[in-house]
Amino acid sequence: MTVNKIRVLHVVQGLGAGGTEKVMQLLACYTAPERFAVAVHSPADGPRAGLLRQAGIQTYVGGDVAAVLERLRPHIIHVHRGGWPEPVLMRPLRLYRQTMHRQGRKAVLVETNVFGRHDDSPGGAALDATFFVSRFCAHRYGQVEGIAVAPPRYQVLYNPVDTDFFAAHALPPEQRDYARPVIGRISRPDPGKWSALALEFLPATVRALPDMRYRIVGGIDEAHRYVAEQGLEDNVEFCAPVLTDGELVTFFDSISLLAHANDTGESFGLVIAEAMACGLPVVTHPAAGLRDNAQLELVEHGITGLVARSAEEYAEAVLHLLRHPDEARRMGMAGREKAQRLFRVQTVVRKLEQIYRELLERCGGVL
CATH class of the missing domain: 3.40.50.2000 (Glycogen Phosphorylase B;)
Structure with missing residues (x-):
């Protein structure tokens, strides 16, 4: 020293x-x-x-x-x-x-x-x-x-957030294919980081968009069971953990939006902020009572993503973004600007x- x-x-x-x-x-x-x-x-x-x-x-x-x-x-x-x-x-x-x-x-x-x-x-x-x-x-x-x-x-x-790194290495919004039916979720493999919404929106979404892929980092046992019981193995991919920002970029570049769902909420929501820095719109939900709700501070409904309050709303939000790529791109650009400005x-x-x-x-x- x-x-x-x-x-x-x-x-x-x-x-x-x-x-x-x-x-x-x-x-x-x-x-x-x-x-x-x-x-x-x-x-x-x-x-x-x-x-x-x-x-x-x-x-x-x-x-x-x-x-x-x-x-x-x-x-x-x-x-x-x-x-x-x-x-x-x-x-x-x-x-x-x-x-x-x-x-x-x-x-x-x-x-x-x-x-x-x-x-x-x-x-x-x-x-x-x-x-x-x-x-x-x-x-x-x-x-x-x-x-x-x-x-x-x-x-x-x-x-x-290392927004400069993400801006330099991730696909810019102008080059992303937001209509590609691939969405992603990332967290630790901890039940406390999950919500039932992270799974319950899937059946309706897959019925409407049979070729949709859901890439999950941090899958818990309940998620594996749910996917098997619902016969969704062809639509869900459980991925290896990521540690570095380079690995995050690879993951974020493979999806069109971030699907966030955590019943305890977020005191900040680092993965949300990182996805925004990569130009991805985010779908999330509010947490009840006095639980953490900073995910709504990051994800402004209709601006940087969409906020859903039920499995039905969540499925509709995911489908809406995939079916309206220009709107998804606008939200991705707004999210990237917000991340660069604040984080x-x-x-x-x-x-x-x-x-x-x-x-x-x-x-x-x-x-």
């Missing part, structure tokens, strides 16, 4: 293929190396560790985070978590911050609060800033907790760097 740079340590519970880990990776890799020295710590290993190291990011897996803190002496600790109390994770970070302040040194503790949850523990009280990944999460947090959600303590920082990784990271600097200025002490 270079002494005259602002030292940043990202802390995350794992280095797997999920969206939380990918967001952390993008923030770490795109932070300006001439002004910041960035490292990552995780108690659990995963495929992103290798990608981080390939990018030149010091990555520490396992061991005691307190030892990593003592070795690196970061000015910024940026923890990525769900938002609820996690004393085992937060205690050493909180104690390090307290020790540095007692020594007259600058140390700031911030979180990316992935699910917009409230932490009323000592770990939560030690935070200098909370970043919500969507306006929806920030609004719900303030509404439910009765807390004024305002800067500098609370801020919205959208999850980053471009370079823009998000420059905002984050400015927040880091402002927090350090208010912190007192010396670097």
Whole structure:
């Protein structure tokens, strides 16, 4: 670590293929190396560790985070978590911050609060800033907790997307065949990431469009059973997991729209944003009650995609887009523009760097 740079340590519970880990990776890799020295710590290993190291990011897996803190002496600790109390994770970070302040040194503790949850523990009280990944999460947090959600303590920082990479490597909307009857879905193979809508729209859609293909990344056992029971094996393809943006481009270039369905909703919806960055319209649905609904923040009905509330509406939305390719192209172009404007990784990271600097200025002490 270079002494005259602002030292940043990202802390995350794992280095797997999920969206939380990918967001952390993008923030770490795109932070300006001439002004910041960035490292990552995780108690659990995963495929992103290798990608981080390939990018030149010091990555520490396992061991005691307190030892990593003592070795690196970061000015910024940026923890990525769900938002609820996690004393085992937060205690050493909180104690390090307290020790540095007692020594007259600058140390700031911030979180990316992935699910917009409230932490009323000592770990939560030690935070200098909370970043919500969507306006929806920030609004719900303030509404439910009765807390004024305002800067500098609370801020919205959208999850980053490498829109430049997608623009350079994915098919542009002008060259896409939006009438090709191939649609896709992508998620982790976790029942919590699914909705019955993701399957129940299929029979009616296939009856109306017998040659339609549905490509699924992250298929769960229930999906395999449903496809077999309904005799849809010729219409559904279960695909291997994807990790890199290059693999995502290959998948997105093979489909005409993204079919999103998740009963728990999305606190942001990284796959939705990435599909938009590739010029794909998205079909999604609202989540009930106070569940995550940021998918509706990304997918504006009739602008960047379509919102359906039942299996029948979902099938109609899919068929409408496939049968009206010019409209699908217009939505794909609008989605790509929105992703570039709001989620471009370079823009998000420059905002984050400015927040880091402002927090350090208010912190007192010396670097």
